[in-house]
Amino acid sequence: MLSIKLFGMVKTLAQQQKELSLEFVDGQKVEDLVEVLRAQYPEIGELVLKKKVLISVNQEISHPDTVISTADEVALLPPFAGGSLEANSKGKMKNAKVSR
Amino acid sequence: MAVEIEETMLVRVQAEDFSVDEEINRVRARSTRIGGIATFLGTVRDRSKGRDVRLLTFEHYEGMAQKKLREIRERALQDFDVIEVLVLHRYGAIEIGENVVLIVVGAEHRADAFRACEWCIDELKKITPIWKLEETPEGDVWVEEHP
Numbered sequence: 001m002l003s004i005k006l007f008g009m010v011k012t013l014a015q016q017q018k019e020l021s022l023e024f025v026d027g028q029k030v031e032d033l034v035e036v037l038r039a040q041y042p043e044i045g046e047l048v049l050k051k052k053v054l055i056s057v058n059q060e061i062s063h064p065d066t067v068i069s070t071a072d073e074v075a076l077l078p079p080f081a082g083g084s085l086e087a088n089s090k091g092k093m094k095n096a097k098v099s100r
Numbered sequence: 101m102a103v104e105i106e107e108t109m110l111v112r113v114q115a116e117d118f119s120v121d122e123e124i125n126r127v128r129a130r131s132t133r134i135g136g137i138a139t140f141l142g143t144v145r146d147r148s149k150g151r152d153v154r155l156l157t158f159e160h161y162e163g164m165a166q167k168k169l170r171e172i173r174e175r176a177l178q179d180f181d182v183i184e185v186l187v188l189h190r191y192g193a194i195e196i197g198e199n200v201v202l203i204v205v206g207a208e209h210r211a212d213a214f215r216a217c218e219w220c221i222d223e224l225k226k227i228t229p230i231w232k233l234e235e236t237p238e239g240d241v242w243v244e245e246h247p
Binding site for chain 2: 012059075081
């Protein structure tokens with residue numbers, strides 16, 4: 001199993017879960033994780049695919065071919081409060097509405 | 101006179117408010133060679149993208165946020181002619197008008213202090229995993245960008 005930390009609007013999309021646990025084979029890549037997310041959490045998966053949401057591995061922004069071990073610290077990072085990330089300088093995402 | 105300051109005090113992510121004077125003095129005490137100190141203080145505004153804002157809540161990625169702020173301080177010390185850099189960001193619920201983020205840069209001369217200070221806050225907003233939830237009359241909104 002692979003634990004994935006969630007923040008901000010991604011956490012909202014996952015019904016306020018702080019972490020997801022996904023079936024994941026040690027040594028698969030970030031691009032494989034994207035596919036798992038698309039299958040199980042389509043809304044989040046699409047945002048990751050469009051690079052609106054980035055995946056960090058051990059607190060660094062990952063690339064599609066970054067290899068993941070199930071012991072790694074993996075997180076989904078929505079756009080930061082301050083704006084663009086390295087991989088996300090164009091295109092503004094609509095603000096995610098939160099109902100409570 | 102140079103006073104040893106632990107790096108942990110110069111890069112912080114904390115819930116509590118801070119005193120700008122105390123933080124400036126922390127940098128000032130670093131070296132008597134400092135001749136200019138530039139600061140950037142970010143506060144909570146009551147309006148965002150045409151919406152009224154009642155409260156802001158900041159969420160951060162514990163560990164990675166501190167790591168990115170340390171990187172910013174280290175790169176500023178390396179790339180600019182400055183003597184000390186302090187980077188501080190709050191998290192949790194913060195009321196209108198309160199302090200959110202503080203950058204303090206001490207240098208021999210003002211031009212270097214200004215330049216490094218501006219670079220630090222720009223970089224902080226780009227690479228630090230901190231998210232902002234605005235409480236508005238229309239509902240709560242996760243914000244992508246500080247204008």
